[in-house]
Amino acid sequence: MLATLGLLAMTAVWGSTFVLIKDVVGRMAVADFLAVRFTVAALAMLALFARPVARMSRIELGRALLLGLLYGVAQLLQTWGLKLIAPSVSGFATGMYVVFTPLLGTLLFGQRLRGVVWLAVLLATAGLALLSLRGFAVDVGVWLTLAAAALYALHIVALGQWSRPEQAIGMAAVQMVAIAAVCLLATAPHGPQLPPDRGAWFAVLYMALVAGAGAMLVQTWAQAHLPATRAAIVMTTEPVFAAVFAVALGYEPLGWRMLAGGALVLAAMYLAELGPRREAPPPELWHHEV
Template sequence: MRRSTTATLALLVVTAIWGSTFFIIKDAVNLIDPIDFLAVRFAVGAAIPAAIFWRRLRRLTATQWQIGLALGGLYGLAQIVQTVGLQTTAASVSGFITGTYVVLTPIIMWIAFRARLNARTWAAVGLALVGLAVLSLTGIGGGGVGEALTLVGATLYAVHIVLLDRWSRSMDTMSLAIVQLIGVALTAGFLGLPGGYHVPADPGVWGAIAYTAVVAGIVTMLLQTWAQRHITPTRVALLMTFEPVFASAFAVGFGGEAVTLRLIAGGALILLATLLGIPGGQAGPADDVPLIPAPEGADTPPPPPPVINGDRQEGDSL
């Protein structure tokens, strides 16, 4: 089997794992406070790679630590908002709304840095908005709080991607990924302090913590790092659009959610917007092309720094 084919299959496995986390986390946060869940999950997810790669971390400067922790803190806030929203949002819907960060990223670039947007990007934004309305609105002027929080989380992910592109170019990507994980753990840990941490002995909760920290965190990070070395950024971006599709499939197949016309129509519109937002053409691995459309995007000039998104670690890093 050609290496590029193997890499493509590996990245599909990664997106499937990411998609599976939505219904798993939703079940877990019915039994545990979302912030407590994230604090323990990212403490585990940060401690393991930090223990393995501690020599790399020792070589970082104070400024690099500040950058990594700041990015991790922002990502941690996005995780908290998204996970709280997931308590009252169907996992399938959450997957599609979270995926809108792909089209929100160029909007953030436009607002913050006056980046030029073409007609294709604006069309993608319009489609995404219609898809969000179909998924979220429950009547004229209505809408769910959980869906709104999920959209806020997606916006924070987009801001994180933009800042990652601006701040991380001179930093070792493996170390940056680990420091960001530490930043997420510290953020969730700090916000969880007031009420103390309460982790039930339920094996399902601990299974969700282990799965999201190790399989959806460390394992996918390693798989994606290897895969992105052997396929183009454009193909990577296209494969990543399957995450919300997998999220819905797992939610319906294992989470007991129903397939509704609203889910099909709204999800299809958002998926189409995501595909439209990805720039066409062929890009070589060494090209200075963002990983995702101005993109999931601003994610990265070479080498692409990791973005820990949704339940993913994105980037050519570990």
């Protein structure tokens, strides 16, 4: 339950960032924004958690770097796709990681899922569609975003396999370093431009320290305690929180699609979190060793 609450808090923070991102990327290039954001997060995590990083084995370091590489490339693909399609379609396509996660878990690691979890996946997908879609055309931007969703799903599945509570801090810090490296490469050859004003700096620091470093730390720790598919379903509450903040701040009106979509996503989370507890699966389905 504590791991689930941690993931919910993390997605609430992510949901709060949509308004900030919309404002900042209007004043600085997307690649520059991502590079500065994740570089600040990486430096902060290395300064705070140098000892846990130093204690990691070569295998653990390699796994963390690979996870960060997956996440960093996914961030870039999602952002490039967002330039070509509507934000609502981007939100739905990105949220398809909730479908890709159980599929990849089954294909790569032979994970078996109960019917109630598949039902939760379907409910979450339907909720995302109601929250996000106002028409859907499959073009290059959609394919880029679906590729990003697949990489997010692969990150979730692999993190669920490799993360252990005692390694979570070091693994989160090394992942952040790899993400920063990927985003810095995307700004080549000129390198990243710094935020243009105080307001942009505030948004970047919040995104770096709270929604970046803090969220990665919480996700890495939480996924040491939760199966990957359940974690993915809990994280689909991100657009629900985004809608709540958008309504509260006056950016969007409250409509039936928002209410129905949010209710479906929350129902999916309830099934994914409480359903499996009625009949505990065998231990190997919860912690599959690689």
